[in-house]
Amino acid sequence: MTGKLKLPRFRSQLPILVGIIVFMMIVLTIISPNFLKVQNFSNILLKIGIYILIASAANLIMITGNLDLSVGAVLAFSGILHAYMCKHGVPIPLSILITCIAAMGWGVFNGFIVGKLRIVPVVATLGTMYIAEGFAFLIARWDGGTNIMLGLPGAYTRLGRYMMFGKIPVIIVFVVIVAAIFLFIEKKTKLGRFSYAIGDNRSAAELSGINVTKVIIILYALSALLAGFSGILQSSRVGLAAPNVGRMMETYVLIVCVLGGTKMSGGKGSIIGVLLGAAIIGLLENGLNLLGIDHFYQEVARGLILIIAVLAQKSSGNGRN
Amino acid sequence: MKKLLLTVLVLCMLAGTVFAGGEQEDAKEYDFVIGKIPYTFEHAYHQAICREFTEYSEKMYNTKAVIIDGESSAEATLAAVENLISQGVDGIALHCGDAGLSAKAIDMAHAAGVPIVTTLIRPENMTAPHIQPQETPSSIYMGAEAARQWKAAHPNTPIKVAMLNFGGIEQVWEMRTGAFLEGVKSVDPNAELVTMLNGQGSTVKSMEIILDVLQGDPGVNLIFAANDEMALGALAACEQLGRGKMDNGVPLTEIIAGLDASSAALVKIFDPNCSFKLTHGAVKDIARAEVDTVMAMINGEIPMDKYTETRVLSPTFDYWNTSLAEAQRHLEINFFYEGDLEADVKAAMK
Numbered sequence: 001m002t003g004k005l006k007l008p009r010f011r012s013q014l015p016i017l018v019g020i021i022v023f024m025m026i027v028l029t030i031i032s033p034n035f036l037k038v039q040n041f042s043n044i045l046l047k048i049g050i051y052i053l054i055a056s057a058a059n060l061i062m063i064t065g066n067l068d069l070s071v072g073a074v075l076a077f078s079g080i081l082h083a084y085m086c087k088h089g090v091p092i093p094l095s096i097l098i099t100c101i102a103a104m105g106w107g108v109f110n111g112f113i114v115g116k117l118r119i120v121p122v123v124a125t126l127g128t129m130y131i132a133e134g135f136a137f138l139i140a141r142w143d144g145g146t147n148i149m150l151g152l153p154g155a156y157t158r159l160g161r162y163m164m165f166g167k168i169p170v171i172i173v174f175v176v177i178v179a180a181i182f183l184f185i186e187k188k189t190k191l192g193r194f195s196y197a198i199g200d201n202r203s204a205a206e207l208s209g210i211n212v213t214k215v216i217i218i219l220y221a222l223s224a225l226l227a228g229f230s231g232i233l234q235s236s237r238v239g240l241a242a243p244n245v246g247r248m249m250e251t252y253v254l255i256v257c258v259l260g261g262t263k264m265s266g267g268k269g270s271i272i273g274v275l276l277g278a279a280i281i282g283l284l285e286n287g288l289n290l291l292g293i294d295h296f297y298q299e300v301a302r303g304l305i306l307i308i309a310v311l312a313q314k315s316s317g318n319g320r321n
Numbered sequence: 322m323k324k325l326l327l328t329v330l331v332l333c334m335l336a337g338t339v340f341a342g343g344e345q346e347d348a349k350e351y352d353f354v355i356g357k358i359p360y361t362f363e364h365a366y367h368q369a370i371c372r373e374f375t376e377y378s379e380k381m382y383n384t385k386a387v388i389i390d391g392e393s394s395a396e397a398t399l400a401a402v403e404n405l406i407s408q409g410v411d412g413i414a415l416h417c418g419d420a421g422l423s424a425k426a427i428d429m430a431h432a433a434g435v436p437i438v439t440t441l442i443r444p445e446n447m448t449a450p451h452i453q454p455q456e457t458p459s460s461i462y463m464g465a466e467a468a469r470q471w472k473a474a475h476p477n478t479p480i481k482v483a484m485l486n487f488g489g490i491e492q493v494w495e496m497r498t499g500a501f502l503e504g505v506k507s508v509d510p511n512a513e514l515v516t517m518l519n520g521q522g523s524t525v526k527s528m529e530i531i532l533d534v535l536q537g538d539p540g541v542n543l544i545f546a547a548n549d550e551m552a553l554g555a556l557a558a559c560e561q562l563g564r565g566k567m568d569n570g571v572p573l574t575e576i577i578a579g580l581d582a583s584s585a586a587l588v589k590i591f592d593p594n595c596s597f598k599l600t601h602g603a604v605k606d607i608a609r610a611e612v613d614t615v616m617a618m619i620n621g622e623i624p625m626d627k628y629t630e631t632r633v634l635s636p637t638f639d640y641w642n643t644s645l646a647e648a649q650r651h652l653e654i655n656f657f658y659e660g661d662l663e664a665d666v667k668a669a670m671k
Contacts, residue, residue, distance in 0.1 A: 034536050039562075043532045046561075137363075146365040147524075149553070149585045150660065154671040161561065238524055238557045240585065242550070244363045245525045289533030292516035295488045 065266025103228020199266025464504020552579025
């Protein structure tokens with residue numbers, strides 16, 4: 001007896017995640033007759049689509065050993081800004097462009113204070129979160145209310161509710177495209193390789209000639225761009241923009257990344273892991289809602305899943321540092 | 322360098338004196354200062370209440386209102402009470418979702434000699450005046466009317482209800498969700514409550530939940546949300562599934578009911594082809610009752626440590642029984658609405 005509990009060891013976390021997903025699907029298929037339907041999977045993908053879009057870039061930030069807590073606030077800010085401009089006569093495509101640029105501005109700001117000024121990312125992005133959220137509320141107030149719905153052009157919901165080939169929600173198409181792009185970035189580009197190098201050892205990366213500040217600024221800008229675009233998609237889908245919609249988004253993105261095996265201290269993680277992590281969250285929430293489980297128990301289940309994920313990281317050797 | 326520092330110091334002192342003097346003069350203009358803590362400043366309903374509270378207290382009592390957001394959080398609400406007490410306000414109006422917390426707030430205010438009035442959620446200790454919007458009868462009416470309309474259109478389809486609440490606020494069952502169900506069951510005793518989940522007061526969250534609920538049981542045909550924001554989320558979910566439809570007020574897919582009677586809700590309610598059809602709520606009367614009660618305590622007209630209940634109507638608005646003119650008037654009086662509801666409805670239908 002050593003007195004120390006030893007966890008079973010696995011070479012990678014991904015098989016564990018796949019196992020959890022298969023297990024959840026079997027259980028949900030047995031207990032809910034409406035689970036195994038195309039429409040339900042579409043619902044799940046729509047639910048986790050926004051998480052995946054944002055986590056794709058936020059995951060690379062985590063791989064560098066940093067963090068972005070401002071994604072939810074940037075999402076809310078962008079939704080409100082887009083709605084405000086559309087309501088006041090700016091053409092929708094132009095409004096989308098301006099909103100994406102504004103969202104990237106938050107990311108560049110984050111990247112500058114984290115990468116250049118070396119402010120701790122939690123503190124820096126928390127500051128940005130409060131500022132962006134404050135501006136979201138201000139814009140709504142300038143418009144005269146708490147959210148923007150009245151006066152939006154009829155075409156406002158067209159993007160968010162558009163169905164490709166009349167069947168596939170456009171958000172799912174964007175998710176596939178963005179995931180593919182980030183898989184490419186991760187495996188085939190300097191940006192991907194540099195991100196891992198910075199996360200492994202920032203000093204060594206700097207000494208080997210990598211412009212760490214530039215990489216961090218680019219990653220934060222990408223994260224904010226996707227958060228901003230997600231804000232546009234979400235407000236378009238719902239048909240209104242509210243400044244409080246991004247609450248807890250940063251937590252979900254964090255959970256998705258950690259569940260997917262991304263090491264919080266940097267150096268490890270993958271977009272495939274993010275997809276699997278998001279799938280677990282989506283299946284969990286969908287299953288609990290299908291079964292009508294009260295939200296108190298849903299919170300407990302969410303917490304348990306996060307702890308299981310961390311234990312899985314430990315088992316696969318990812319979390320030892 | 323010394324001269325520069327001295328100059329900056331003198332300028333700061335001068336500026337401070339000017340602004341402080343200005344503030345004192347500003348305070349002198351009012352007879353009293355009273356505090357108001359809304360449940361959350363994020364909802365249109367509470368923003369409108371705060372605006373009416375501020376304007377009415379100034380106009381009727383030459384009293385300044387200080388608003389501090391309760392942020393729908395126990396900690397923030399209690400901190401707001403402490404803040405107002407330390408500011409030395411003459412009275413406080415509190416809208417808090419927690420009966421125990423309201424009791425604690427009353428104790429704190431009374432210990433400091435500050436009169437306090439609570440709204441909607443009855444506090445545990447009941448030692449201060451209280452404003453009670455009459456939500457229960459309105460929710461019962463909405464449940465009954467929704468069930469009647471559904472049964473008239475689909476006499477052979479069993480009624481299945483799904484609800485979105487705030488979670489953790491027990492009196493919401495008595496005033497909103499439970500009362501709505503009671504109304505439904507008064508028409509169809511066999512009506513089934515399929516599920517009741519926490520929409521967190523959020524449109525997006527409610528949309529996601531209702532998508533799952535309708536997947537779990539596509540037979541759901543009455544949806545009640547404990548505020549309009551959540552009802553709009555439920556509507557967005559229905560629309561995404563090709564539902565959310567009516568044929569000139571005749572329910573085709575489901576009937577959605579909300580609460581607060583805000584402009585965003587009424588625009589949908591008066592769209593004859595949209596399934597969001599009922600809501601209830603009042604702003605002006607509640608805000609005014611809060612101010613009147615606080616001022617009555619300050620002026621010694623009623624005791625500050627005795628429970629009294631001022632009841633305020635929460636009128637219902639639905640497509641079938643309310644005229645557009647009534648709804649327009651309600652919005653103008655309660656939500657400072659400056660638009661043309663009919664035009665907004667037509668624009669939203671495009």
